[in-house]
Every structure is written in structure tokens, then in C-alpha cells.
Amino acid sequence: MVGGEMSAGRRGELVRVAFDLVASGGLEGLRLRQVAEGVGIDHSTLHHHFPTKQHLVEAVAEYATAQFHVTAPPAGPDPRFRLASHLDALLTLLRHRPELFVVTAELDLRARRDPAVRAALDRHESGWRTALAGVFVTAGRDDEAVAEATAETVIAAVKGVRLTPELAPAVFARLAAVWTDGTEATEEE
Amino acid sequence: MVGGEMSAGRRGELVRVAFDLVASGGLEGLRLRQVAEGVGIDHSTLHHHFPTKQHLVEAVAEYATAQFHVTAPPAGPDPRFRLASHLDALLTLLRHRPELFVVTAELDLRARRDPAVRAALDRHESGWRTALAGVFVTAGRDDEAVAEATAETVIAAVKGVRLTPELAPAVFARLAAVWTDGTEATEEE
Amino acid sequence: MVGGEMSAGRRGELVRVAFDLVASGGLEGLRLRQVAEGVGIDHSTLHHHFPTKQHLVEAVAEYATAQFHVTAPPAGPDPRFRLASHLDALLTLLRHRPELFVVTAELDLRARRDPAVRAALDRHESGWRTALAGVFVTAGRDDEAVAEATAETVIAAVKGVRLTPELAPAVFARLAAVWTDGTEATEEE
Amino acid sequence: MVGGEMSAGRRGELVRVAFDLVASGGLEGLRLRQVAEGVGIDHSTLHHHFPTKQHLVEAVAEYATAQFHVTAPPAGPDPRFRLASHLDALLTLLRHRPELFVVTAELDLRARRDPAVRAALDRHESGWRTALAGVFVTAGRDDEAVAEATAETVIAAVKGVRLTPELAPAVFARLAAVWTDGTEATEEE
DNA sequence: CATGAATGAGTGTTCATTCAT
DNA sequence: GATGAATGAACACTCATTCAT
Known part of the structure; x- marks a missing residue:
């Protein structure tokens, strides 16, 4: 169950090298020869x-x-905590693995013309979307439509700072503050 | 008669055709031959x-x-109106010219490796940033740092829906609602 | 009679700029645009x-x-003086206008595939050849065939140092010494 | 069986075809597509x-x-024989493979702007220069400086007839005769 | 005479892909 | 699996030349 199909092995190595190359040179700059070279095998x-x-x-x-x-977002009864945890985790990931967000941005653009990439991204994003909406729905302050719109807004904001990690802390703080009760919102800052 | 220079002329034609090609095929797929062909001239x-x-x-x-x-954002005394107008204008533009947002997303990615594109984008974005922060600052509810973070959050959310215009109405509505919910906002009305 | 057809005027200017460009970049590197630019006119x-x-x-x-x-070679009764004068003049020209020899070397190569250039070079070279043979013939020590071979040898040696002017003094000295009587030959050195 | 590597193989084939093309069309006219075609492979x-x-x-x-x-020049005690052998060998080569001299002339010109070609030519030429000077030095009639100047003169003359092989016999004869005319030369016979 | 726009054939080079070994 | 040789379509870019103004 662990590492079901990747991680080790040539395939996984190649994917990780390719990932790094996309992160640094973009999907546009991805060259199979470089990928092969990065793993130490012939390009054919x-x-x-x-x-x-x-x-x-x-x-x-x-x-x-x-x-x-x-x-x-972790399971639990407290929506505010779940949202905060989620944003924290994202912020940590953005800090430590910014390439992950860069590559995702690259893939988002590619997905417009590439159904397979589109599908992979959608699989991931629908989970994200559902989980986030769930958080807001259980908050109980809004109806489902508003909860979904709120989730969408958070997702949009996260996507929007993918290429500028230095802006993320301020933006994430705003997101957390705004969707929390007035009193806590101000003291959290 | 003044300013006719920007839109007419071969140069402008070429730029617009190139723009359309980037919108449909991405910067990666931009081919000079196609640009020339689109204008009806030889590629050389x-x-x-x-x-x-x-x-x-x-x-x-x-x-x-x-x-x-x-x-x-239009000038004026009412921050809520200015923000709403700005988001409305963006929404209208996003509806009628979604390619504009797609191309901007493409350029954002290219800007990571292209200082000239980076500069062009920064020129535009710094104006946007300043104007938005100005709106929030005059709202008076927050200090300058919070106003800037709020502006950044709006920018991030707008960037985040560039490739999914269908989500924009809900997201923009959330943005507008959230920052006009406060007591000060209601009392002005 | 002075400057019969060139020197001043656009034509002459263009030729001289082209000459300089051939000297520095070779015939292979000659670009009409650069020639025009060097004179300050449009390339068309x-x-x-x-x-x-x-x-x-x-x-x-x-x-x-x-x-x-x-x-x-100057006119006169003394063959040794005529040869020495000729070699001196060549050496002076090589020192002050080495590009002249470089361009000639370029043209010599081009002449293999270019009849017109071939003709221009032949016109010049046949005069040189005749004059030099004349010098050796009047020296009287050899018959005409030998005189011509000697002239050819001098020409060959001069051509051979076109690209290495720093070797020319030693080579020319050898040429002059060798075709002069034993006694004078040593003291000239 | 040893050294079969240099002449066989695609690399060697390509070099020889390229050489022939330079001989006929000049370095300026060298086209990679023609080289590939001459070997029968795709130009890429x-x-x-x-x-x-x-x-x-x-x-x-x-x-x-x-x-x-x-x-x-062959080894041996007799400088006159060594010089004559050298000139004979050059004459034979010039007769049977004139392209070799043409290509060398092309390379000489290219070397002015191409350090790598310059180096290759210098490697070859310094060997030639040294060997020739050695011949004249052992002749004993002149000091080392004169021997070097004489070697340079022979080299220059050889270079000077590269493009006109028909003149080479007369020129080479003159060179050989002139440096075997002296008293020392005759007494050895 | 001079210009700017346009042409088109051609240049070296790139790169994913294929295939025999 | 792994390799080296080969492919072919495509690419940005060059440059002498032409032509309408």
C-alpha cells in the first residue's frame, strides 16, 4: 500500500527529474534528453x-x-481550526517546496489543451474543492452555495500566489481572518 | 486621429495576431510563421x-x-463603490475577453525566465496593486499594511480564476461581500 | 586624368567600405547591409x-x-636596384596597408569560381609578372625562361607572406640577397 | 588493422566529403546538407x-x-638531397592532390577569424618550419637566423603557388637551384 | 536618388521518435 | 533493458533582391 506504484525505480526517478526540469525551465523547456541525462541513461x-x-x-x-x-484539512469539529490548519499546511508546503506550486501553475496552463493533464488536475482539485466546501458548510453560517463560493475563493487566492510565495503569508492571514468571527479575526493578526 | 498609431499598422496587426495565437495555443505554441500567415505576409x-x-x-x-x-477603480469617495466597480469591470472583461486573462497567465509563467516580460508585467501590476490598496486604505477600517494585504488577496483571487471564468462571478461576489460586511460599511448606506 | 572614375562619390565610398569589411570579415562575411550602413545610406x-x-x-x-x-619596379639600368626598390615598396605597402594583401588573398580564392574576379586579378598580375621578368632578363645572367621562373618565385613568395606580414622582412631579405652577386648579398644583410 | 578507425566510419566519411566540397566550392560554400547528402544520410x-x-x-x-x-624531409646527411626530396614530395602531392593545397589556402584565410583552425594550422606549420630550418642549418653555410629565413622563404613560395600548380615546377626548380649553387654545395658532389 | 516593406530560398540547429543491434 | 545511429519535420533567423512610393 505504501508507494503503490512509484517512488523508487527508473520510472519514479525519471518523473522526479522531469518535475525538477519543469520547475526550473517550464513545460516549454522540458527536453527528454535532459531528463534521461539527469537519471544517467541514454535518451532513447x-x-x-x-x-x-x-x-x-x-x-x-x-x-x-x-x-x-x-x-x-484535518477532520474535527472546529471549522476555524480546520481552515487554519489547511492554510498552514499550504503555507508550509509553499515555503519548502515552491516548485510544487510552480509546476502546478504550468500544468494548469497546459491543461487547457491537454485533456489527460486536465483530468489529472481535476481529480486533485475536486477533492480539494469538496473538502474546503465541507469546512465552510459545517461552519453553519452560510448555506451550501455560499460555502462553495467561499471555497472557490480560497482556492483562487491560493492559485493566485503560486508564483509569488513571498506574498502568501499576508494573503493567507487575510483569508483566515476574514472568514472567522470578528473578535478572533482581529486578535489572530 | 491621435493614437491611431497603436492599433493600425503592420506592427499592431502582428501583435494582435500573435496575441490570439498565444491565447489559443499558448506561448509555447507560438510560431512566427503562423503569425505572419495570420496577417497575410511572408514570415521573413x-x-x-x-x-x-x-x-x-x-x-x-x-x-x-x-x-x-x-x-x-474609478475615483470617488465611496470605497465600497470603487471596489465593486473594479470587480465589475474585471468581470465584464473576463466575460468578453477571457483570452486577455489566459494570455496574462501565460506571460506570468514566462516572466519567471524572461526579465523583459517580467518588467512589462510588473509595470502593470504595480499600478493595479497601488490602486487597490488605495481603495482599502481610504475605507479607513484597517491600517496600511492590512489594506495592502487585502489588495494582494483580491489580486491573488483574480489571478486564480483567470483560467476558469465560470467561477469568477461567485468568487468576485464573495470578495465584494466580505469586504463590505463590516459595520462601517453598512452605516454609510 | 586624376581619379578618372572613382575616389569620391558614393560608388567610391561604397567600394572602400566594402574593401574594409572584406579585410576584417572576409569575402564570406561581406554583407550589403553593413556596406550601406558604413556609408550611411539605406541598404536598398x-x-x-x-x-x-x-x-x-x-x-x-x-x-x-x-x-x-x-x-x-622603377625604370633604370641597374637590375639589383630595381629589384630592391620593388621589394622595398612591397614591404612598405605590406607594413602600412596589410589589409590590401589580405583582401588580395581573399580575392585569389574567390577567383577560382568567379571569372570576373579572375580577370581583374589576371590583369594586375600579368603586369607584375612581366615587369619582374623584365628586371631579371636585363640582369643578363640567365636566359628568359629562367628569368620568368625567378619572377614567378618572387611573386609566389610575396603571395605566401600576405597573411603573415611579420615574416615578410626576413623573406624579402632572403629574396634580394639570393639574386644578387655574392659580395653585395652578404653586406646588404 | 590498427588505425582503421581514422579512415572508416561515418565521421571520416563526412570529413572527406566536406573536404571535397571545400575544395570545389570553398569554405564559404560549404553546406551541411550537401555534406550529409554526399554520404547518403539525412542532414540532421x-x-x-x-x-x-x-x-x-x-x-x-x-x-x-x-x-x-x-x-x-627525409633524414640523412646531405642537405641538398633532403631539400630536393622535400620539394619533390610537395610537387608530387601538388600534382596528384591539388585540392589539398586549395583547402589549405581556404583554411589559412579562415584561420584569421577562427582560433581553432588557427591552432590546427599552426600545429602543422610549426613542424614544417622546424624541419625545413633544420635542413638549412645542417647545410652549415649560414647561421641559424638565416636558415630560418630561408625556410620561411621556401614556405612562402610553396604557399604562393598553392592555387597555381602549373607554376610550381618552375618555382620549385628555382628554389632548389638557388640554394645548391654555392661552392660548398658543388664540392660535396 | 532614396526609402521601407516585402519576398523566398536557404541556413544551421533542435528534438521527439524509431529501429537494429 | 539499453544503446547509437538515423530520421524528418519544424524552427527562428538571414540576406540579396525587388518594387511601389
Whole structure:
């Protein structure tokens, strides 16, 4: 159950090298020769693991989105705590692995023309969306539609700071403060 | 008669066609031959107007960011009205010219490795940032640091819905609602 | 009679700029745009003066070879003096205008595939050849065939140092010494 | 069986075809597509063997200069014989492989702007220079400086007839005759 | 004479992909 | 699996030349 299909092995190595290359040079700059070189194999050997570049890109999409599972809002009765925990986890991840957000931004753009990448991203995002809406719904202050809109707003704001991690703390603080009761909001800051 | 220079002429034509191609195929898919073909000239003639592809991309960046001037928050005493107007204008632009937001997203990613595009985007964004912070500062409810963080949050949320215009109405409504909920806001009405 | 057809005027200017560009970048690197730019006119205007690049190259060939008239062996009864004067003049020219020899070397190579340049060079070279053979013939020590071979040898040696002017003094000294009587030969050195 | 590596193989084939093309069309006219075509491979495959055109040109320079090893003056006690043998070998090479001299002339010109070609030529030429000076030094008639100047003169003359092989016999005869005319030379016979 | 716009053939180079070994 | 050689379509860019103004 652990590492079901990746992590070690040539395939996983290749995906991680490709991920790093996308992070530094963009999807546009991704070169199969560099990926192979980064793993220490010939570039034509790479095609034994990924028949086509597209397959590798899709694997990178799966890999990248999977890394976000650590940010899932924890279970619990207190919506404010769950939201705060979620934003904290995201902030920590953004600080320590900013490339994860960069690559996601790259994939978001690619997804417009690439159904497979689109699907991988949607799989990830629908989970995120649902979990977040759940948090706001249990807060009980709003109806479901508003809760969903609020979740969407948080997601949008997170996406919006993917390329500028230095702005994230202030933005996340605002998000947390605003959707919390007036009194706590001010003292949290 | 004044300012006719920007939109007419081969240069402007080329920029607009390039812009459209970026919107549909991404910066990655931008091909000079297609740009030239879209204008009806030989691809080598394009180099007469833009010595290099980079020059064309920079012109696209200038063109794209310039289109956002219509969304500038209007002057006036009422911060809630100014914010609502700004979000309305953005929503209208997003509805009618979604490519503008797509291209901006593309440029944002390119800007990570392209100082010239970075500069063009920064020029545009710093104006946006300042104007928005100004709105919140005059609202008087928060100090300057909070106003700036709030502006950043709005910017982040707008950036976050660039690729999903269908979510924008709900998100923008949440943004407007949240920052007009306070006591001061209601008493002015 | 002075400056019969060149020197001043756009044509002459263009030829001299082209000559300089060939000297520095080779015939291979000659660009009409640079020639025009060097004179301060548009590159399409250049075609009013030289319908084609070939015409300009031929003009450069004429110009380059014409500069060698100052090295013609002087008239006089003393063959040794005539040879020494000739070699002196060549050495002086090589010192002060090395580009002249570089361009000639370029043209020599081009002449293999370019009959017009071939003709210009032959015109110049046949005069040189005849004059030099004349010097050796009047020396009286050898028959005409030997005189011509000697002239050819001097020409070959001069051509051979065109690209290495620093070797020219020693080589020219050897040439002069060898074809002079034993006694004078040693004291000239 | 040893050394079969230099002449066989795609690399060697490509170099020889490139050499021939330089001989006929000049370095200026060298086209990678023609080289590949001459070997019967796709022009992009050429880049598998030579990453850049420059690498191919340098290989041509190495190849061309290496062909001259057959003209090295033989060892032996008699300077006149050594010089005559050298000139004979050069004359034979010039007759049977005139392209070798043409290509060398092309490379000489290119070397002015190409340090790598310059180095290849210098490697070859310094050997030639040293060997020739050695011949004249052992002749004993002149001091070392004069011997070097004489070697330089022979080299210059040889270079000077590279493009006109028909003049070489007469010139080489003059060179041999002149430096074997002295009293010491005759008394050895 | 001079210009700016346009042309089109051609240049070296790149890169994912294929295939025989 | 792994490799090296080969492919071919595509790319940005160059440059002499032409032509309408």
C-alpha cells in the first residue's frame, strides 16, 4: 500500500527529474534528453519507460498533484481550526517546496489543451474543492452555495500566489481572518 | 486621429495576431510563421517589424497588460463603490475577453525566465496593486499594511480564476461581500 | 586624368567600405547591409549604385589591385636596384596597408569560381609578372625562361607572406640577397 | 588493422566529403546538407557526429594538414638531397592532390577569424618550419637566423603557388637551384 | 536618388521518435 | 533493458533582391 506504484525505480526517478526540469525551465523547456541525462541513461532508453513525451508529462502531473495530500484539512469539529490548519499546511508546503506550486501553475496552463493533464488536475482539485466546501458548510453560517463560493475563493487566492510565495503569508492571514468571527479575526493578526 | 498609431499598422496587426495565437495555443505554441500567415505576409517580413521573436513576445506583453486600463477603480469617495466597480469591470472583461486573462497567465509563467516580460508585467501590476490598496486604505477600517494585504488577496483571487471564468462571478461576489460586511460599511448606506 | 572614375562619390565610398569589411570579415562575411550602413545610406539604395553584390565585389577587386601600382619596379639600368626598390615598396605597402594583401588573398580564392574576379586579378598580375621578368632578363645572367621562373618565385613568395606580414622582412631579405652577386648579398644583410 | 578507425566510419566519411566540397566550392560554400547528402544520410544525422558546423570544419582542418606528413624531409646527411626530396614530395602531392593545397589556402584565410583552425594550422606549420630550418642549418653555410629565413622563404613560395600548380615546377626548380649553387654545395658532389 | 516593406530560398540547429543491434 | 545511429519535420533567423512610393 505504501508507494503503490512509484517512488523508487527508473520510472519514479525519471518523473522526479522531469518535475525538477519543469520547475526550473517550464513545460516549454522540458527536453527528454535532459531528463534521461539527469537519471544517467541514454535518451532513447527513456522511451522504454515512457513511450512518448506525453506519457511522461502526465506522470509528472500525477506526481505533482499527489504531493498536495499533506495539506488536506484535518477532520474535527472546529471549522476555524480546520481552515487554519489547511492554510498552514499550504503555507508550509509553499515555503519548502515552491516548485510544487510552480509546476502546478504550468500544468494548469497546459491543461487547457491537454485533456489527460486536465483530468489529472481535476481529480486533485475536486477533492480539494469538496473538502474546503465541507469546512465552510459545517461552519453553519452560510448555506451550501455560499460555502462553495467561499471555497472557490480560497482556492483562487491560493492559485493566485503560486508564483509569488513571498506574498502568501499576508494573503493567507487575510483569508483566515476574514472568514472567522470578528473578535478572533482581529486578535489572530 | 491621435493614437491611431497603436492599433493600425503592420506592427499592431502582428501583435494582435500573435496575441490570439498565444491565447489559443499558448506561448509555447507560438510560431512566427503562423503569425505572419495570420496577417497575410511572408514570415521573413515579420522580422522587418520585429527583429526577433522575443521582441514580438514583449510587444504582446505590453499589448495585453495595456488592455486592463479599463478596469482601473474609478475615483470617488465611496470605497465600497470603487471596489465593486473594479470587480465589475474585471468581470465584464473576463466575460468578453477571457483570452486577455489566459494570455496574462501565460506571460506570468514566462516572466519567471524572461526579465523583459517580467518588467512589462510588473509595470502593470504595480499600478493595479497601488490602486487597490488605495481603495482599502481610504475605507479607513484597517491600517496600511492590512489594506495592502487585502489588495494582494483580491489580486491573488483574480489571478486564480483567470483560467476558469465560470467561477469568477461567485468568487468576485464573495470578495465584494466580505469586504463590505463590516459595520462601517453598512452605516454609510 | 586624376581619379578618372572613382575616389569620391558614393560608388567610391561604397567600394572602400566594402574593401574594409572584406579585410576584417572576409569575402564570406561581406554583407550589403553593413556596406550601406558604413556609408550611411539605406541598404536598398546601394542597389542603385551596384545592381548586384557581384558588381560590388568586382569593383573591390579593381580597387584592391589598383593600389599596387605604387610598387612597380622603377625604370633604370641597374637590375639589383630595381629589384630592391620593388621589394622595398612591397614591404612598405605590406607594413602600412596589410589589409590590401589580405583582401588580395581573399580575392585569389574567390577567383577560382568567379571569372570576373579572375580577370581583374589576371590583369594586375600579368603586369607584375612581366615587369619582374623584365628586371631579371636585363640582369643578363640567365636566359628568359629562367628569368620568368625567378619572377614567378618572387611573386609566389610575396603571395605566401600576405597573411603573415611579420615574416615578410626576413623573406624579402632572403629574396634580394639570393639574386644578387655574392659580395653585395652578404653586406646588404 | 590498427588505425582503421581514422579512415572508416561515418565521421571520416563526412570529413572527406566536406573536404571535397571545400575544395570545389570553398569554405564559404560549404553546406551541411550537401555534406550529409554526399554520404547518403539525412542532414540532421550529421549533427549526431558533429554537434556543430564548426566541429566539422575543425575536423577538416585536422584532416587536411595531416595529409602533408608524406612531404616531411627525409633524414640523412646531405642537405641538398633532403631539400630536393622535400620539394619533390610537395610537387608530387601538388600534382596528384591539388585540392589539398586549395583547402589549405581556404583554411589559412579562415584561420584569421577562427582560433581553432588557427591552432590546427599552426600545429602543422610549426613542424614544417622546424624541419625545413633544420635542413638549412645542417647545410652549415649560414647561421641559424638565416636558415630560418630561408625556410620561411621556401614556405612562402610553396604557399604562393598553392592555387597555381602549373607554376610550381618552375618555382620549385628555382628554389632548389638557388640554394645548391654555392661552392660548398658543388664540392660535396 | 532614396526609402521601407516585402519576398523566398536557404541556413544551421533542435528534438521527439524509431529501429537494429 | 539499453544503446547509437538515423530520421524528418519544424524552427527562428538571414540576406540579396525587388518594387511601389
